[in-house]
Amino acid sequence: MTVRAAWLLPGGSGPGQTREDTRLAPLGTFAPAAELTTRPGVIPGGTPFAATNAGAMALQIGVGRAVVQGTTAQGAYPVAITAPEVINFPDGDALNPRIDSIVLRVYDGLYDVSGQTVAVVERLQGAPAALPQAPTVPAACLRLWDVTVPAGASAGVGGIDWGTALTDRRQYTAGVGGIIPPGGGLAFDGTYHGQLRDTGTQIERWNADAQAWQRYPAIPARPVSTNQAADPPLNVFGQWVDFTAAAWPRITFTVPSSGQVIITIGGQVSNRSTSTSTAWMTWRATGAYTEGHGPNNGVSAQANRVIASRRVHRSGLPVGGQVTLIPGWNVSSNSGSDVYVRDGQLTVEFVP
Structure with missing residues (x-):
């Protein structure tokens, strides 16, 4: 089908409403990324998905809500964590540090080979290296935090220094027409003329003609x-x-x-x-x-x-x-x- 709608009864004389229909239809539309995709991100309010020390080699992720975009065909998944989740980390490499990523991930057996239909908080392990890089994030996956695991780190030698190991990667999203809150970096383009974002210090407006974010309202030139x-x-x-x-x-x-x-x-x-x-x-x-x-x-x-x-x-x-x-x-x-x-x-x- 190329035309999809929500709030239809399942079955009947036609295929009715599927879960895919619900994800693709503009039901509680968030900031668009393209014609049929949504800007993935954390929904602001309080401190969603806060990371706190849960032990020498364990991290707790707090409650929150988010939108996780899959492939274009999949659509976007609304996801919520309603109770804190604890993530355990294996020991560090003997020689080099690594960067692990904590992500919010949706497994959907209709589109992947997992055989599952579930949303999880997950740790993606990076490769140890002298200059380690964060792991690549797969589809239907939203990065929340990066964690630097030092070489030789383990519970027996003090574990991970949570005060310095965490890098906040939470990017935020907002309802269409809303102002996207700061977070997750500024290296992204707008998707429609007039879109607004908060950089943390000022409001910017996307100029589709110039293909650039511009301060809004613009600072008038000096006399x-x-x-x-x-x-x-x-x-x-x-x-x-x-x-x-x-x-x-x-x-x-x-x-x-x-x-x-x-x-x-x-x-x-x-x-x-x-x-x-x-x-x-x-x-x-x-x-x-x-x-x-x-x-x-x-x-x-x-x-x-x-x-x-x-x-x-x-x-x-x-x-x-x-x-x-x-x-x-x-x-x-x-x-x-x-x-x-x-x-x-x-x-x-x-x-x-």
Whole structure:
């Protein structure tokens, strides 16, 4: 069958519901790993599958719940430990240490050669070596802990130092749409756009386009500023004129995910040529967003000197677009000694 459902009566005119149907149907769906598979892991709550000292060569695994993914055909098995289980360790190798893994394992005779239908807590023994590696985990098996067994370890010589031997390998899972808790390392990709995980220090969101985890919400970039380096010639009257890039460098920025920025321009402007003479310091935008020089984004003076700044908010910009800001100037006349546009600073702040 290729279409499977839960909550059907067994038997009848059709095959009814099988245990396989129950595992494959989205019944209490956890974080997906692919179209028909589930991210295996421990279900958070309390301290599931805690490891505690049960003797010189014995380890106790506490209660907890988990989802164990088999092959794609098998589906995922919900598993619970309802009473602590004790795992015994054989003596260490005479020459080299080894790493054993404590796993939660499902045996299903329909898919393996075990002839069993049972879930167990099990020890997988690693190979002794100068630089030992943890054993490979088979299908339908969830690694919980790695245990380093020193060379020569035995109950007669003190056993395993449980304070240093344990490495926590419990990875966690969550309901679909939930935030996957930290644990088990961060070396895994997301499976759908917008999936969230907790790294232990921050929340990250899976960007399927970039195939990468990204901090969520994204940290807005720090403000970007550029300073006027030289006075303009002021040889054109009544027109908006761009500063040269040498006289005042431009700013090019990427529009943040909010589509919003705050732009500030400030400095000194003066024009005392006549009682109606004006001087302006402005900016214009080009690229993914355009805006011209003008009164909506400039600082001005009329028949006087002004030291000021102008701060404006712009929203609805195309997210991810490249925008360049170009400073500019405008004087209505230049017949006096007190005419200038100088000491400018242009700043872009990114709204999160």
